[in-house]
Amino acid sequence: MRRWIWTGLLAVLAILAMLAVVGCGGEEETATQTPQVQATAAVTQTPQGQATPTPTPVVRGPKDVILATTTSTQDTGLLDVLVPIFEEQTDYNLKVIAVGSGQALAMGERGDADALLVHAPSSELDLVNKGVAINRQLVMHNDFIIVGPTGDPAGIKGMTSAADALTAIYNKGATFVSRGDDSGTHKAEKALWTKAGLDPAGKSWYEQTGQGMAATLQVANQKNAYTLADRGTYLSQQENLELVVLVEGDPALFNVYHVMQVDPEKFDLVNGPGGAAFVDFMISDATQAIIKDFGVDKFGQPLFIPDAGKDESQLTPG
Amino acid sequence: MDLIWDGLGEAIRIIRTGDYSVWEIAVRSILVSGSATAISLFLGIMVGSLIAFNQFPGRNLAFSLVNTGMGLPPVVVGLIVAIMLWRSGPLGELRLIYTPAAMVVAQTVIAAPIVTGFTAAALRNLHPQLRSQLYGLGASRLQMLWLVLWEAKLPLLAAVMAGFGGAISEIGASQMVGGNLAGETRVMTTSIMLQVSRGEFAPAIALSLILLALIFIVNLILTTVQQQERRS
Numbered sequence: 001m002r003r004w005i006w007t008g009l010l011a012v013l014a015i016l017a018m019l020a021v022v023g024c025g026g027e028e029e030t031a032t033q034t035p036q037v038q039a040t041a042a043v044t045q046t047p048q049g050q051a052t053p054t055p056t057p058v059v060r061g062p063k064d065v066i067l068a069t070t071t072s073t074q075d076t077g078l079l080d081v082l083v084p085i086f087e088e089q090t091d092y093n094l095k096v097i098a099v100g101s102g103q104a105l106a107m108g109e110r111g112d113a114d115a116l117l118v119h120a121p122s123s124e125l126d127l128v129n130k131g132v133a134i135n136r137q138l139v140m141h142n143d144f145i146i147v148g149p150t151g152d153p154a155g156i157k158g159m160t161s162a163a164d165a166l167t168a169i170y171n172k173g174a175t176f177v178s179r180g181d182d183s184g185t186h187k188a189e190k191a192l193w194t195k196a197g198l199d200p201a202g203k204s205w206y207e208q209t210g211q212g213m214a215a216t217l218q219v220a221n222q223k224n225a226y227t228l229a230d231r232g233t234y235l236s237q238q239e240n241l242e243l244v245v246l247v248e249g250d251p252a253l254f255n256v257y258h259v260m261q262v263d264p265e266k267f268d269l270v271n272g273p274g275g276a277a278f279v280d281f282m283i284s285d286a287t288q289a290i291i292k293d294f295g296v297d298k299f300g301q302p303l304f305i306p307d308a309g310k311d312e313s314q315l316t317p318g
Numbered sequence: 319m320d321l322i323w324d325g326l327g328e329a330i331r332i333i334r335t336g337d338y339s340v341w342e343i344a345v346r347s348i349l350v351s352g353s354a355t356a357i358s359l360f361l362g363i364m365v366g367s368l369i370a371f372n373q374f375p376g377r378n379l380a381f382s383l384v385n386t387g388m389g390l391p392p393v394v395v396g397l398i399v400a401i402m403l404w405r406s407g408p409l410g411e412l413r414l415i416y417t418p419a420a421m422v423v424a425q426t427v428i429a430a431p432i433v434t435g436f437t438a439a440a441l442r443n444l445h446p447q448l449r450s451q452l453y454g455l456g457a458s459r460l461q462m463l464w465l466v467l468w469e470a471k472l473p474l475l476a477a478v479m480a481g482f483g484g485a486i487s488e489i490g491a492s493q494m495v496g497g498n499l500a501g502e503t504r505v506m507t508t509s510i511m512l513q514v515s516r517g518e519f520a521p522a523i524a525l526s527l528i529l530l531a532l533i534f535i536v537n538l539i540l541t542t543v544q545q546q547e548r549r550s
Contacts, residue, residue, distance in 0.1 A: 062413065075516060080500070095416045097497045110406040112415075215515035240517030269405040269413070 065092045065274035068104035068113035070184055071212030073257070076236040076303050078294055085290070086281050092274050098212065100183025108133055108260075111267030114275035117282065119184035119230075119257045128260070135276060136260035137283050138312050140291050140304040144188055144255050146247035147217070147234060148174075148226035156226075162250040163196035170198050173205045175225035179216050180208025184255070189228045192252060217241055230255050232303035235295065256315065257304070259283070283308035321519060328520035329527060338513075338521040339501070344528045347505040350418050351486035354425035358433040358481045361426070363474075366437030367463060371449070384438060387431025392424075393490030399424040400494045416497040421505070424491035429481035436480055440473030441466065472547055475540050483533060 073079050074096060083094050097107070101118040108116045109132050116133065118124060127133040146156065146165050154172040156165040169176050178200075179186040193200055200206040207225065209216045213233040220227040221241045234245070247253075259282040264272030281287055288306035295303035307315060332340055369380045401407050403415040403423075414420045444466060452462045467474065489507035496503030498512060506529045513522035 064413065064416075066416065095497060095499050095502070097416065097499075110404070112404045112406055212515060214517065218515060218517050221517075237517055267405065269410055 062271050062274070063091065063093045064095055065115060065271050065278055066095045066097060066107075066113045067115045067117060067278060068097050068099060068107040069117040070101045070104060070119055070257075071098045071214065072119070072185070072230045072233045073117055074098035075212060075214040076232040076295070078232070078291070078304065081290060081294060082281075082287065085287070086278065089281065090277050092277060094278070100179065100181040100186065100212070102182030102184075102187070108262045111262060111270050113262060114271040115259065115261050115278040117257060117259045119255055120187050121256060121258065123187065124258055124260065132263055132266055133260040134263045135279050136258050137279055138307050138310060139257045139259045139282050140288075140306045140308075141254065141256040141315060142231045142304050143248065144185065144228055144253040145231050145234060145245045146226060147220070147229055147241075147243040148246050149224040150242070150244050151224070152246060154226070157246045159247050160250060162192050162247055162252050165247045166192055166196045167198060169226055170196070170200060170203075173203070175205045175207065175223055176200065177216055177220040177223060177225045177227040178206065178208045179211070179213070179228075181210045181212075183213075185213060185228060185230055188253075188255065192228070195252065217243065232295070235299045235301070235303055238299070254315070256307070256312070325519045325523045329524035332521055332524040333527065338509075338524070339504075340521065340524050340528060342501075343504055343506055343509050343525065344532070346418070346503075347486055347507075347529075348532070350421050350492075350505060351425055351429075351482055353422045354429050354485045355433070355478060355482040357422070357426045358429040358485075359474075359478055361430045362433030362437045362477060362481070363467065366434045367441055367466075370438045370441035381438065384431055384435045388435045390428060390431060391490070392428050392488035393494070395427045396424055396491030396494035399427060399491065403495060415495060416499060416503060418496070418503055420495040421492050421503055424495045425485040425488065428488055428491060429485045432484050433477045433481040436477030437470075437474060440470040440477070443473075444470055472544050475544060479537060479540050482536060486529070486533070 069079070075098075079096055079098075083096060086092070086094055097104075097113065099107070101120040102123065104113070104116055104118050105120065105123050105127055107113040108127060109130070116124075116127075117139065124133065124136060128136055144162075146162060148154075148156070154165075154168045154174040156168050159165045159168070166176075178189055207219070207223070209219050211219075213229055214237050216227060217229055217234065217237050218240070219225075221243050226246075227243075231248075234241075234243075259279050261272070261275030261279050262270045264270040264275070288308050291304050291306040292302060295301070332338055336342075365384070369377060369384070399420065400415065402409045403412070403420050404410055405413075405415065414423070448469065449462065449466065452465055457465065486505075487507065489511060492498075492503070492505055493508050493511070496505070496508065498504050498508040504512075506525045510522045510525050510529075513519070513525070
């Protein structure tokens, strides 16, 4: 009887060890395909070249595409809808790494991602100018909102200028929770403080979470604090929050998302065709239609407004 | 208070129905951490018996290093493994980052020193004359190792429990090298963090209950075995 138990335990461990070895072996097989990527990657630059998916995925090199993106696209659930469709259509395996836009761009800069879906336009342009990001395309927009407790201690409700609202919060010393993670939202918030001519850093009422949008909203909710959020994440989290929208509609609160791929010529391991396929997918008519309707059934309004193909300078918040 | 009771009720419903893929996530956790534990056991027995049975200069240093390793902060392990496995890192060509295999590697780095430490201590505590006696009876080296391990099987079992517990409960390394990809590298701990950050407490509670139950069951089985061994 005792022997039997021991043999059983040993067998379980042995099976697990074998599984581990098999798992690693499978990964190594993908690694051997690396040379093929470089061969194909160099050729494909134009989006049109990717429009017709080849039926045999083997030829295309690695199947994995790493997408570095902002937390808002994941926290809202938009990517939960889009990823399976992309994988179905293209046979790629999309690995979504949801971090702040700042970190996502850094991953792109190191060649640790194939495609980027982010909302930090000026930092994105830096990356494009460095020649690291190519094929940058406008995808969608929504807007930032200042949310806070219903009590509204700083009395900002209904203000039309975000900078004025931040000034009121500053003067009141009301608790404000910042992302503090160099994300697109954090960059936008810092720009608003600069516009107001104020520097909240180091103030006792100014808290930094260093976490994603949904997590930061939760913290603000617990602390009865103000925070800057993108409307999409706020709406998707609304049922778990007591925070209300206090300031909206300022053109300075405009929030625009771009997709781009990392230049495969800069990095040997970057999956060029995969990155291009994702850019194409995001700006395709079918995907834009899904973005247009996403969230309408649940929240009564769309979380993002699709913009592919539009002239960026013509966009206005709303 | 509502949060607790509603959350618990909803959590139990989720466990029953398997919503939010909780069972799939639990099975993945067990596979990843179990694999890491199995590899750690192998490494632990090799290294542990090496430093327990041999006299060599720096043996005390080796023990200290292993003991330090037992307290490695998982998030530091995660960072180091991630830097190695990122495409821009030295092992990027293996394309292991954001795969379950990468998580097994990271968890092995966490669990192996724990298992090694326990193993080395267990083997060192065996009766010092056991080995010379076995040699005297004409045992080969391999037979000897097997018999000695058999003798130390209860502490070894504790080593496995501690290693598995360390691997399945850690989050920092799994998040960093696995990326918390749904259906691929999302394990119980990373999933709990994600659900909490989204304010979805019920699935987080459900996964926490499963994780607790799992650790309890593993310990129950192993403790039962130990008790039976002691009695006989």
